[in-house]
Amino acid sequence: MKDLGSLTYFLGLEVHRSPSGISLNQHKYASDLMATARLQEVASVDTPMKLNVKLRKEEGDLLADPSLYRKLQVSQFLQTLCHLHLAAVCRIIRYVQGTSARGLFFPASNSPRLATYSDTDWASCADTRRSITGWCVFLGDALTSWKSKK
Known part of the structure; x- marks a missing residue:
């Protein structure tokens, strides 16, 4: 076995230690997701979806090239990939962009x-x-x- 020092990154999680506790976030994973979706320069949004939006299987025009949708590892609506579905995924990614620095904090004294x-x-x-x-x-x-x- 080899000692690699303090844990800083593990399975997509960034680990930060301090005297007050340990925090975990997925900022790098979110940045990579933004790059895959080509949304680095797009502003973030406050909510993952608009209010009362319910997506259906066969709603809107089918995507001519669904490869981006599949690269984003989305599991809903894989049989009928529509532009509305991709737009919803892009909105969720924009929401993740705005919240990527947030994470879990485990206080040392808790x-x-x-x-x-x-x-x-x-x-x-x-x-x-x-x-x-x-x-x-x-x-x-x-x-x-x-x-x-x-």
């Missing part, structure tokens, strides 16, 4: 308190009428695990 929350939205998918459910887990004040699923 006593570990575990809290979990969950919610569901019954039959909210316009195409399949499937429900959407989600949950999150906090350790202290830091969100450590979450999931949203149709």
Whole structure:
């Protein structure tokens, strides 16, 4: 084994240590995502989606070249890739750009308190009428695990 010193970067996470605690963020990953989408010079937005937007499978014109959409590793609507879907992904990336310096902070003096929350939205998918459910887990004040699923 070889000692590589203090951990600064691991699996897309930047690690910063200080006497007050440890912080994790994905600023480099977000920057790489912006470069892939060719959105470096575009201003960030305050919300990931516009209010009450519900995307459907077959909505709008199909993309002539869906390679960018696939490079961004998006998993929704892969069978019918439309311009509206790509526009939504680009908006989400612009939101990530504005929040990329934010991250998780684990205070050194924080006593570990575990809290979990969950919610569901019954039959909210316009195409399949499937429900959407989600949950999150906090350790202290830091969100450590979450999931949203149709």
